[in-house]
Amino acid sequence: MLERELVDEILRAARRRGGAFAELFVEERSSVTIRLDDGKIEELTTGLDRGAGVRVGRGTSFGYAFSNRLDREALLQAATAAAASLDGAPGEVADLRELEPPVVHVAALDAASVPAADKVAWLREVDDVARSFGPDVRQVVASYGDSLQRMLIATSDGRWVQEVRPRIRLVAQVVAARDGVIQTGFHGPAALSGAEYIDAHPPAATAELAARRAVTMLDSVPAPAGEMPVVLAPGMGGVLFHEAVGHPLEIDTIHKEASVYRGRVGETLASTLVNGVDDATIPNGWGSFSFDDEGAPAQRTVLFADGVLQGWLYDRLRADEDGVPSTGNGRRQSYAHQPIPRMTNTYILNGTSRAEDLIAGTERGVYVTALAGGQTNPATGDFVFGCSEAHLIERGEVTTPVRGANLIGRAIEVMSAVDGVADDFDTWEGVCGKDGQSVPVGSGSPTLRISRITVGGTGA
């Protein structure tokens, strides 16, 4: 994307006033988004973005400057601005050597080579299938997006990394209504992959799942309130784990002393049934990559082993401060953002129970099949999750759907209350927001049972 000589010159300019290291991140991203709403293809948008960011690190502080101009003058100006807060002697720039990726995510069919008409047809299929699901389906929004991010990362300690990341996603949102009750259903599978992903996750299946969620919830009654057992369907435990446990394990919250897990590595802080990892090497995972956005190789990091906390998720700045290697969790939304510690694909691994047995062993509780997202306070561990699809469990059987259910609790207590982990692992793809930056993340888990958690509902 840029000549090595120019990159070397920029890094030298960034190191002119010292600091611990300098880094250049260059990207070009082309993207296509198509949106169908109310039966109409509202728009097809194509875009081309490019830009570069220069970072100069000193301890845990940094200077960062970026521009969406890629000419020599603009890049040298960014390098000077990034170094502005330093006042030391010039630092070294090592010979740049290309790193081999630890994992390559294969994209068999370049999405850019698929005609726009085919992509439009996928959305039409979502619309048709969802509407034919039943007379209660009133509205369908379907969206498709693919993007190709080409990046180059070079650092003053000699790292030269190039990566091409293709991402693809198809989302269905369905509104169903009956007798004045309105409910929505959502499904949005996504991957770091080429267009072959759509063959494995056909639009019809996505549409049907979203439609079924919306229509099922029409029969819902207000959720009960109070403390009770909750069984989380495959994937949903991963979403909860990401929000309530994963965020407080990101090293910036630990360093800011704003995490309930600070200073507690080696302690049993979850049920011994819980084994959790963050893994950017999952082939074609939505949150996967070959290198993180600082040029560190993708890796698998164990967070919990049999309920015992194993460690944190590191980016470069904080890893340098603690004198440990980065875990490859320095990520950024784009060249316009500095890297911060982020999760990739965060999973609770399979256990040995059977999902049927976990439900059958629950006298009265709630079975959650879709979480709507949530909020968590890493300092206290408090979290709240809305359930977009949930059912009552009565005498060991899944019965009436319930709406308006919230799961409210604190991370350590709730993870310690897990008393069943099944063997039916599945994933859930999302977009995680932190410090104003959005990045794709994968979550995953098998069916989990939590013996006791507060359900905030409006019913009896």
Add this chain to the structure above:
Amino acid sequence: MPDLLELARAAVEAAADGEAVEAYVEESTKTEVDAHKGEVEGLTFAESRGIGVRLIREGRLGYAYAADPSLDEVRRAVAQARENRAFATADEHNVLPEAARAESIGALFDPEQAALDTDRKVRLALELEARATTLDPRVRKAENVQYGDMVSSVAIASTTGVSAAYERTDVWCFVVALAEEGDETQTGFSFRVGRALAELDWEGVADEAVERGTRMLGAAKPTTMRVPVVLDPFAGSSFLGVLAGALSAEAVQKQRSLFAELVGERVGSELFTLVDDGRLLAGPAASPFDDEGVPTSRTELFTRGTLNGFLHDTYTAHRGDTVSTGNARRAGYRSVPGVGVSNFYVDAGDTSPEEILRRAEGGVLIQDVSGVHSGANPISGEFSVGATGLRIQGGALGEPVREMTIASTIPEMLKAVTAVGDDLRFFTAVGVPSILIGEMTVAGV
């Protein structure tokens, strides 16, 4: 380098016969300083420039964008939008607004702020952090402290005669303070925005974050009760986001609004008046025209509890056979405009916050709600959200309470408003005073 209007006009000139073309160009320079433990944790300078092109012919719309384009690349974006148009469904309501003169609304650009040197910004962030961590012995550190500012400009030109530009300065700071006692930690957040540092009460941000954190120390989960509830402006602003979605004509036309059938009806208490006013200079989201060049206006959405109508952009106005309220908004040059709020606020009442507390005896002041985005259904209006706050005893704030849920519906809550404070306060685009809800169920143990 070509100026913004020049780039926009280059796109317009590339239009073929029968095509309506609009170009939206924006440029910004942003500085952010994050302070931590007495040092600059991060110093970020950002420059960005980009164009988005809308092309319509026979009701079909195509869109394309490009970062920092040359004049040639602008023409290529037009060609790309032309290609994309072919796949869109024809919709007669896809039209561009006619040119209209946007009267000036006053100064959005502060030349002194635009020229502020970096050292001053760095010093401010450090002073802000120092103040937040020395006011109270229980607050020795902060999770986040930031000073930020932006100088930006926007230009829009179209084949229908729009040709307009403006520039603005924005400045903000926020603090997330950590209050600690024993092994308990509580966070306190505060945030302010303005057009220039000189008018920004940054000391108040530190003071408020410390106050809001420390007063939550010792919070316990209450028993379930049905009591008067005061939403402080922070908590109230979370609910305004849900209202904003439901009051967009786009949501109404697509049958996704709980208010769709309620125009002309008394939905809320007569104390409840809700306004969107892009021309209110005192509001952070003021602008002379919206993101498709239509002059902004003042729209009273609810007057004394009665729903008057909805927010419109050119598309929804054409489809609803009415006029745009000047509420076209974009996430940036990468996106087509849609309906969005400008300064969207609950009109201030005449009750002081102190009087509101006196009237809420035995109730709870909610200072934070969580899960509104996931826990509130913008279509049905039902919500169930987590909340933290303080008990109200003897007309004053008492012991802190946490891990509560409040559940109701938006219309029920609007009906139950029994007092509106005179303390209207803006948080970016939304503004809200203290609001007293006569009675609500607060679920705890």
